[in-house]
Amino acid sequence: MTQDLPADSVGLVAPRKRHFDQPLHLDCGQTLRQFDLVYESYGELNAERSNAVLVLHALSGDHHAAGYHEGSTKPGWWEACIGPGKPIDTNRFFVVCSNNLGGCRGSTGPVSVNPGTGRTYGAAFPIVTVRDWVRSQAMLADALGIECWAATIGGSLGGMQAIQWAIDYPDRLRHAIAIAAAPKLSAQNIAFNEVARQAIMTDPEFHDGHYSDEGVIPRRGLALARMLGHITYLSDDAMRAKFGRELREGKINFNYDVEFEVESYLRHQGQSFVNKFDATTYLLMTKALDYFDPAAEHDDDLSRALASVRAAFLLVSFTSDWRFPPGRSREIVRALLDNNKDVCYSEIEANQGHDAFLMPIPDYLRLFSTYMDRVAQEVGA
């Protein structure tokens, strides 16, 4: 099959899998004796091995960050930012993105077979943390022969991982880029996650997490969780611009079928998600978000949590993001400034809400490119 792919895309890509026989000790106290990480890479590692960047995905993302899989017309989730001539320029950088542990796209997670039992993990898969992910990503870096990343880069939950890298491995990255992130969830953020979890866990087809043993999936709960997520990813303005109060049939019908365009959009998002994402992975991801709080072990003092980082930071926020509003990024900026760290911060005027970090917004791309140009010059890329 041949495809006409855009010239500024990395083009056809395929994931690879890396098996790890070393045990991984998790924050929860459990140990994974062995595990796999699925990842993709774009661009070429230079001879000095200095031009590698690690891209980190958010809640429902995966390793497929850019380019196209054979036969698919849908590019990776960060196609706007990764490719030749784009902010993360694959002509200059060697880009790595792996599916997080606990994911459902090939890395070891709830849908994987537990080698100890011969059955899928399902509900038995341990709750993992951002720190666990970073630890497993460091093992992947070792396996790929990458001693020091030119940058760790992510949006939302991916940005939290970029920050955790700077805390846990200060000598293994030069730059940390966290976009539309927060130093920890607010009570409201946790509340939305909890409603999503309750939707999944109270679905009668959840079966205490053993739904695959029963040959079912908690479709209703997972769809509700996704619908709710989508509301928090879009701004009120973005929804108004996209849907307004448009009626699908131009009139009110006085029933509970789809009437407004926004209802149609949400139901579609919910239904299509159910066929491509695992409910237990969704639970795990929301828990990793809730638990992320690097200041917690420093008497809630974020400045102390960031005292030992050595990376330079870029923080980016978007004006209409109400999931992680600009103020949340500024908390991180403040804590870095308290420590006299090298930090750039930009608040981008954008009406797309939290999802803005995925979108080709000109100011954002320009700013991101400029910063990555600086990174490239530093590492001779």
Add this chain to the structure above:
Amino acid sequence: MTQDLPADSVGLVAPRKRHFDQPLHLDCGQTLRQFDLVYESYGELNAERSNAVLVLHALSGDHHAAGYHEGSTKPGWWEACIGPGKPIDTNRFFVVCSNNLGGCRGSTGPVSVNPGTGRTYGAAFPIVTVRDWVRSQAMLADALGIECWAATIGGSLGGMQAIQWAIDYPDRLRHAIAIAAAPKLSAQNIAFNEVARQAIMTDPEFHDGHYSDEGVIPRRGLALARMLGHITYLSDDAMRAKFGRELREGKINFNYDVEFEVESYLRHQGQSFVNKFDATTYLLMTKALDYFDPAAEHDDDLSRALASVRAAFLLVSFTSDWRFPPGRSREIVRALLDNNKDVCYSEIEANQGHDAFLMPIPDYLRLFSTYMDRVAQEVGA
């Protein structure tokens, strides 16, 4: 049973029921041949019948707006604002509040017996609109001998009814007071309602609305809907002040039991609601909200929709209300000013979010009292 009731309360109250044999033609095209409205009243109607005010309830409210029912220690939902010496001063005003049609607390609704079939309406109860409610309330006014309300007053969905009164019966009220309201829902508002409805309707115990025939209730869905509602009633700040990221057991447990205080609060709110509210009423109320849009029949021109009102208006909003933010009230103010109507507007600094309209916030109470004093003087109360 004797109770020590606060001196500034209307004290012990009891609901009354009014039966209507006249048919009520609904916006959906159906007709209710007969119906009941349950209501409470506080204070005394004066000889001129000029001091009556109509209080209108919001989504999960009812006719029990103030005082105490025999044996209960929980006052009515607007105890903060109704009583002797309070903004809606029962020493001066005769206050009426009825349960809306389609409700589940005594007025005809899904849990009532359909006299035509001898069975409960359930899913067969027609979807009602704000206009239908106002029409039924006008019939109640007739029955009580009230030709003209001194004021129609409500918060949130209640505020929408107060506005609809001014549009539909311009000569039957002197003042319309709409607090924390909006001229129509935004796409985001509709989206939240749709997730709540989907939670209820996809609950296997919903049985296409015939759950009472099956002897069950869609508990899971209704609890989810309520949890979600609560997030939108509170501001992010209010949640932070109330719960922060406090852990119930002081530590993370790496499981899906309640860990954060906010999770405990939401689960409790969801569970307790299930025992006191009907799922189909919840669906109906959210639809009435979605459909409310008086500008729609005037080419989306709110100024034209309000051109014929004769009431004076008070609009109040709260700074941290993100469900119906101050800008939504200002849209109404603008449309009234376009028509040179008598309008007062106040934006109250408050961090309680949408729920602020229910709370004894000093600036709010003072402002509300001052306005009601003006109303009382006009009607000789």
